Amino acid sequence: MSKTTIVPFGPQHPVLPEPIHLDLELDDERVVQALPSIGYVHRGLELLAERHNFIEMAQVAERICGICSFIHSQGYCQGIEQLLGLKVPPRAAYLRTMWAEMSRIQSHLLWLGLSADAFGFESLFQHSWRIREMLVDMIEETTGGRVIFGTCKVGGIRKDVDAETLQRIGGKIREMESAFNEISHIFSIDRTVKQRTVGIGVLTAEDAHALGAVGPVLRASGHARDLRQLGYAAYGELDWEPIVETAGDCYARCIVRLREISQSIDLIKQCIDRMPSGEIEVTFKGKRPQGETMIRLEQPRGEVCYYMCANGGKNLERFRVRTPTFANIAPLVHMLKGCELADVPVILLTIDPCVSCNER
Amino acid sequence: MSWFSISALVTRSALNRPATRLYPIEKRTPYPKTRGHIAFKITDCTFCTLCAVKCPTGAIVVGKTDNTWAIDHGRCILCGNCVESCRESCISLRQQSWHSMQEQEVIRYR
């Protein structure tokens, strides 16, 4: 066997602002093995839950991640609501769904831009982010924040969105859709994109299942598994199907995300059209959470799990988060085996790593 | 021609107005809901400390004995808990963002 070299990749790497470190064992230019290590940005958010009032913690939970922020607070609130035996009013459930889908679109557009940047397609990167900006403006218009929505609370949502604003958002989302369709077309046919992604980092359906891949990585390998199928919030009442591709390579993962953006746009339109009227929150004065629960939600990056344990006090006894990036690291290490060194950034990006939220 | 698929888009954006603003000369107008900064009116405050208790970051310090109210804008995460909890409506959320800070800024009211 020839001699191998170890090349460190990250935690500071130009392609990825996320602090993940990989020790790449190379035989010439080919990766023999990759050893990941994380732990550079641990913030102790789980411990904070044991010290903060369970109502205020919704705001802290939202700050686990700066991209899927809303879905984290939604998951936290759903868990507490389950412990308290609350059912959120339909209007709150629809608005939560709408914001969760906005969060998904902005995350996927951000990813598309970053991946275009990773394979050296600067203009596509800028156009993806130009379109993302349209959506971030819609988020600000409905919630007041651009990154942190701050609208989810235990028992419902904090601020209603009036019918006029919803109509306006409906119009803007159509505008955004036509702009998005243009870049979506470029992503799916452009030769530069295809050369860097087709047949690279293939994950077979069996491997994806065995290694526990989640989210777009799993669906790009042919598994129709999307946690929104559980029907939480308003997903049970909307018309949609999980997006599946079968090739399992970087290109398939890119296409899954492109198609998911179109689907999310459609889901937002459905939410606006079917928005029920009525209350936006239920009160639970004086009630304290008791018992334990496990909540699973579909984030832009895949399945997120929350474990909560409470003993009737005003703080939770234990709060545990397993983010999708953690589940996707094992498939990543598998995909990196045998690839070219130049393809490592592209493969790494196609799992859409969010190391900071992974470390909480 | 898949090599040139982006050329139409690039040509169009080269001829159009830029998508970005010429900041700081041109400022964007915030939306009515935008959470910019916390404003405080001391006249009605009863110094009940409710806002300070509800603040998740400990940005508000209320002096019950000496009738002072202070906010650290660097710690405030604009969650709006204090606005919702104040019974006297002394605290409000304003749309304009707080200016950028180079050091800790605690604004004291008395």
Ligand code: SF4
């Ligand atoms: S809750 Fe209102 S009245 Fe009470 S201390 Fe805070 S600002 Fe003053």
Ligand code: SF4
């Ligand atoms: S907005 Fe939130 S963080 Fe800021 S002072 Fe009020 S309660 Fe504290």
